[in-house]
Amino acid sequence: MLRIRVGDFKLGKKEENIIKHVLDIGRLSEGVKVREFEEKWAEFIGTKYCVVVNSGTSALIAGLHALKYLFKIKDKAKVITSPLTFIATVNAIVTSGLQPLFADVDRETFVIKPEDIERIARKEDEAAIILPVHLMGYPADMARINEIAKRYNLLVMEDAAQAHGTFYKNKKLGTYSVLACFSFYIAHNVQAGEMGAVVTDNYEVYKLIKKIKAHGRMCDCPVCTRSEGKCPRLNAYKGEEDFDPRFYHDIVGFNFKAMEFQAALGLVQLENVENILEKRKANVAYLNQGLMPFSNILQLPKYSQDISYLAYPLVIKDPGVISRRVLRQKLEESGIETRPLFGCIPTQQPAYAYLKEKYKGKLPNAEYIGANGFYIGCHQYLKKSDLDFIISIFHKIFKGIK
Numbered sequence: 001m002l003r004i005r006v007g008d009f010k011l012g013k014k015e016e017n018i019i020k021h022v023l024d025i026g027r028l029s030e031g032v033k034v035r036e037f038e039e040k041w042a043e044f045i046g047t048k049y050c051v052v053v054n055s056g057t058s059a060l061i062a063g064l065h066a067l068k069y070l071f072k073i074k075d076k077a078k079v080i081t082s083p084l085t086f087i088a089t090v091n092a093i094v095t096s097g098l099q100p101l102f103a104d105v106d107r108e109t110f111v112i113k114p115e116d117i118e119r120i121a122r123k124e125d126e127a128a129i130i131l132p133v134h135l136m137g138y139p140a141d142m143a144r145i146n147e148i149a150k151r152y153n154l155l156v157m158e159d160a161a162q163a164h165g166t167f168y169k170n171k172k173l174g175t176y177s178v179l180a181c182f183s184f185y186i187a188h189n190v191q192a193g194e195m196g197a198v199v200t201d202n203y204e205v206y207k208l209i210k211k212i213k214a215h216g217r218m219c220d221c222p223v224c225t226r227s228e229g230k231c232p233r234l235n236a237y238k239g240e241e242d243f244d245p246r247f248y249h250d251i252v253g254f255n256f257k258a259m260e261f262q263a264a265l266g267l268v269q270l271e272n273v274e275n276i277l278e279k280r281k282a283n284v285a286y287l288n289q290g291l292m293p294f295s296n297i298l299q300l301p302k303y304s305q306d307i308s309y310l311a312y313p314l315v316i317k318d319p320g321v322i323s324r325r326v327l328r329q330k331l332e333e334s335g336i337e338t339r340p341l342f343g344c345i346p347t348q349q350p351a352y353a354y355l356k357e358k359y360k361g362k363l364p365n366a367e368y369i370g371a372n373g374f375y376i377g378c379h380q381y382l383k384k385s386d387l388d389f390i391i392s393i394f395h396k397i398f399k400g401i402k
């Protein structure tokens with residue numbers, strides 16, 4: 001039986017009440033709760049606008065399409081990104097008709113290395129976008145990334161799916177690029193089952209994302225007022241009889257709309273977000289202290305008050321001492337759930353096998369962490385006794401191999 005999960009979600013009275021409230025209102029597709037979440041998330045991150053979508057993957061796809069459309073980026077243009085990420089980052093690039101170019105990551109913080117981005121940007125004239133991923137909550141070096149972007153005339157968008165509220169130079173991640181994407185998938189700091197969001201300060205981007213997520217239709221009111229006879233676009237096309245802006249599509253789009261339930265659950269989480277972030281930080285600090293005796297075997301997560309931790313990442317320093325497979329198996333048998341640190345996408349994920357030859361040996365850090373890194377939970381529901389239990393299990397496993 002698993003006792004320590006990678007993430008957890010407890011449905012309490014507040015969640016029950018808000019779901020009941022949504023049912024009482026009787027509107028399931030997006031409406032007031034989604035709008036409220038958008039306002040509060042933009043305020044929490046510190047951007048002017050936020051658009052909720054049905055997943056973090058949809059946020060990435062909508063974001064990439066918006067950049068393609070607004071900045072006239074051609075199909076097959078290149079996106080410089082991290083090879084060490086959840087597969088959705090790269091799937092979004094490819095399914096948006098673009099091509100990934102991978103720069104290596106930092107061994108300790110797992111984020112893309114600016115010097116590697118620059119090496120690629122210097123020789124690649126088809127690059128259009130830099131897409132850093134703030135993995136496990138660690139911030140990519142946005143100051144240097146933005147300098148490089150300026151020098152080589154590239155756009156920047158952030159994959160901040162795993163970094164809800166991380167501070168970087170006194171501002172939160174998500175405020176350092178044209179647009180940033182978040183995921184509220186289960187186990188993230190703020191979770192809603194499935195949901196995502198795009199944040200931006202750019203009004204054009206905001207309007208376009210709203211359109212892209214809703215079939216490219218021309219409506220853009222926060223909440224539809226048509227039934228009250230107040231639609232501002234009712235007479236937008238004079239001479240066109242029976243014009244209905246909900247069914248008038250001026251660009252090609254998707255259906256990435258979310259449900260009221262998801263936003264409602266997200267709102268309950270958001271009320272408590274500061275406690276969630278603090279609890280996770282305290283858990284990371286406590287585990288680091290308890291696991292310090294094994295810091296010759298395991299790379300423990302770098303700690304900073306500024307980071308909002310998705311989980312507790314560990315990297316095996318010498319797989320000859322203990323392999324990831326054996327260690328994960330022992331942890332799972334003891335009731336501690338684990339996940340691999342995603343793998344190096346071009347060389348370790350079968351879906352991208354066509355890139356293997358090109359990248360084999362060229363991304364040493366991503367390949368090492370992809371093969372030897374994993375994470376366990378540090379979530380807010382863990383009690384001191386759970387943390388002590390985790391530490392005791394590591395002691396048991398490493399007895400004799402210190």
Ligand SMILES: Cc1ncc(COP(=O)(O)O)c(C=O)c1O
Nearest residue numbers: 055056057086088089161183185
């Ligand atoms: C870095 C990263 N990007 C994108 C996503 C995709 O988000 P979703 O699962 O909500 O589609 C995730 C999901 O965890 C993620 O970790």
